[in-house]
Amino acid sequence: MDFGFIGAGNMVSAIVKGMTLGTGSFEGKNIFLTSKSVATAKKLAEECGATACQTSLEVIAHSDVVILGVKPNVLAVILPELQQAFAKKNPLVVSIAAGKTLEYLSEYFPEKTAIVRAMPNINAKIGASTTGLCCNEYVSGEQKQLVKDIFSTIGTVTEIDESQFSIFSVIGGASVAFAYLYMDALAHAALKAGMPKKQALQITAETVLGSAKMVLEGGEAPWPLIDQVCSPGGTTIEGVSALQAGGFEATLVKAFDAVLAKDNAFGQKK
Numbered sequence: 001m002d003f004g005f006i007g008a009g010n011m012v013s014a015i016v017k018g019m020t021l022g023t024g025s026f027e028g029k030n031i032f033l034t035s036k037s038v039a040t041a042k043k044l045a046e047e048c049g050a051t052a053c054q055t056s057l058e059v060i061a062h063s064d065v066v067i068l069g070v071k072p073n074v075l076a077v078i079l080p081e082l083q084q085a086f087a088k089k090n091p092l093v094v095s096i097a098a099g100k101t102l103e104y105l106s107e108y109f110p111e112k113t114a115i116v117r118a119m120p121n122i123n124a125k126i127g128a129s130t131t132g133l134c135c136n137e138y139v140s141g142e143q144k145q146l147v148k149d150i151f152s153t154i155g156t157v158t159e160i161d162e163s164q165f166s167i168f169s170v171i172g173g174a175s176v177a178f179a180y181l182y183m184d185a186l187a188h189a190a191l192k193a194g195m196p197k198k199q200a201l202q203i204t205a206e207t208v209l210g211s212a213k214m215v216l217e218g219g220e221a222p223w224p225l226i227d228q229v230c231s232p233g234g235t236t237i238e239g240v241s242a243l244q245a246g247g248f249e250a251t252l253v254k255a256f257d258a259v260l261a262k263d264n265a266f267g268q269k270k
Contacts, residue, residue: 001030001064001065001146002030002031002032002062002063002064002065003019003026003030003031003032003063003064003065003066003067003150004031004032004033004034004053004059004060004062004063004065004066004067004091005031005032005033005034005041005059005066005067005069006034006035006056006059006066006067006068006069006070006078007034007035007036007068007069007070007074008033008034008035008040008041008044008069009035009040009069009070010122010125011069011096011120011122011124012033012044012067012069013044014120014122014124014125014129014154015067015069015120015124015150015151015153015154016031016033016044016048016050017044017047017048018124018127018153018154019031019048019150019153020048020049020050021047021048022127022153022154023127023153025149025152025153026150026153027049028045028048028049028050029049029050029051031045031048031050031051032050032051032052032053032058032059032062032063033045033050033051033052033053033059034052034053034054034055034056034058034059038052038054041053056078056082056085057082057085060082060085060086060089060091061085061088061089063089063091064091064092065091065092065093065094065146065147065150066086066091066092066093066094067094067095067096067150068093068094068095068096068097069096070097071097072097072098072099072100072266075095075097075100075105075108079108080108082108083108083109083110086108086109086110086113087109087110090110090113092114092115092116092139092143092146092147093105093109093113093114093115093116094115094116094117094118094147094150095115095116095117095118096117096118096119096120098119098169098173098263098266099166099169099262099263099264099265099266099267100117100266100267101117101162101165101267102115102117102134102135102136102162104267105117106136112138113138114135114136114138114139114140114143115135115136115138115139116133116134116135116136116139116143116144116147117133117134117135117162117165118131118132118133118147118151119131119132119133119165119168119169119172119173120151120154120155121172121173121176122176123155123176124154124155127153127154127155128154128155129151129154129155129156130155130156130158130172131151131154131155131156131157131158131172132157132158132159132160132165132168132169132172133147133148133151133157133158133159133160134159134160134161134162134165135147144159158172166260166263166264166267167260169259169260169263170256170259170260170263171256174259178252178255179208182208183201183204183205183208184201186200186204187200187201187204190203190204211225226240
């Protein structure tokens, strides 16, 4: 089984490294890469024992699975000129482009092409991505498992109904930036209070990691846990009250809505 990647940016780099260097689940000799700057694909190929190709047509010709790793606005530019190559090879197609629906993608491929939408996040770089995926009706059980195997090399994988895929794009994709922003803000506050930022950021990140594990492994919802941390008349309730008074939750909901609206807009554009 051979795998082709069109695009060799940060996310594709994380996936290919996860497949080969990170887990050793796949062999580099079975991976073919190309990118707008062929030098980028060549560098990644050298690191992972893969093959760099000069063109997307060359990648498709070699591949049983083709992963589209380009930005959403690039798809409409490159896919029309690749239609004949896809029709000839008929590979399984996997897209990681934000907002582009299965219906949108199907317009660029022969009828009954097996297509998977996947959405990993930047934590893939350390093998800790949360990836969502959905498939069209032509994807077989074996093909779906293969895609899960690919993305399992960079973290966890969850199958999502496409009607909720934009929601996943917020909570599984964009929210990573929200978490980074939260940690940086706390570290800045600690810096202001007199603690070195590097130390403050480490403590904050470790605390966020522990809190996430508590929710995942402890079996309790967040709000009861908040109640356990907040002692009557104590310090933590003062901070929680300040966050609530400052519109912390409402601001997060606004951020969620903004990302959701943008993701839906991507899906409507050619």
